[in-house]
Amino acid sequence: MESTDKATRKHLVDFITGGNAHATLNDALKNLPPSLRGAVPVGLPYSIWQLAEHIRIVIWDILEFTKDQTHKSPKWPDEYWPKQAEPKSSEEWDKTIAQIKKDTAEFLDILNDPNSNLYEPLPKGDGQTLLREAILIGDHNAYHTAEIIVIRRLLGAWKKA
Template identity: 55%
Template sequence: MKEVPILIRNLKELLDGGHAHATFEQAVKGLPAKLQGQVPDGMPYSIWQLVEHIRITQLDILEFSRDPDYESPKWPEGYWPAERAPENAAAWEESIAQIARDRKTFTELLEAPEADLFTPFPHGTGQNLLREAMLIADHNSYHTGEIIVLRRLMGAWK
């Protein structure tokens, strides 16, 4: 199908974000360490918890998409960190870097010569690579917006 390369290019752009809103990388850039674990009044989680939730969930979708024997974490506790703040600056940076690496790895699945966007995986309940790409993009975009809202509540967004 001649449209598939166009679809893959558009999916990659969707995963990277930035057309209609800020990217994940823009949302976390320059956030002071003292705010990474702060939970604003009336909010259920910190920016750190959102970053880790994005990392954990994206990794889960990646592994599910490429490994039929993969077992997902238990919902919901396996997808959310208990800690409100990162252990240190290295943990913060590593989580952000892992999100970028896993997103790149997922786009490599899309670009693989044998990639089939439409056929359901032999495992799961009918999911396919196209659906999982859109799921990552939707999920990450949603929580990136929450990160920006938390930053605004804390006076740390332009």
């Protein structure tokens, strides 16, 4: 059982951080011109900034839900998406990206802790497990990372295949 548990945790960490079959969030944001952070392509409802901030909020919410029984999640969907298309400043952008990295690292610490049960329902939830929350982060990040890449392609700011 221990080796299976260890392998499962490794696969989950790889899913969240490695990209595996897709680009990572770091890849998608690398060398993004600051002038394009708030650009909203025709026909799309959001900018790269809004996607990055949404990713930050969701990771934070999942982390807090996982570790704090008193955590109150933001109101869906209003409080999960920023209203403004662009960050107020480069500092706000940098803070969002740093927070994504910090909260992801903290979640991975919990995930990698052999005393954290992957399969036991979390105390606050209605059946959610650490395994489910890890899969949710990986799936959510992959989905929105792909959207960031599509926006970059539409804006002409993605590497050619």
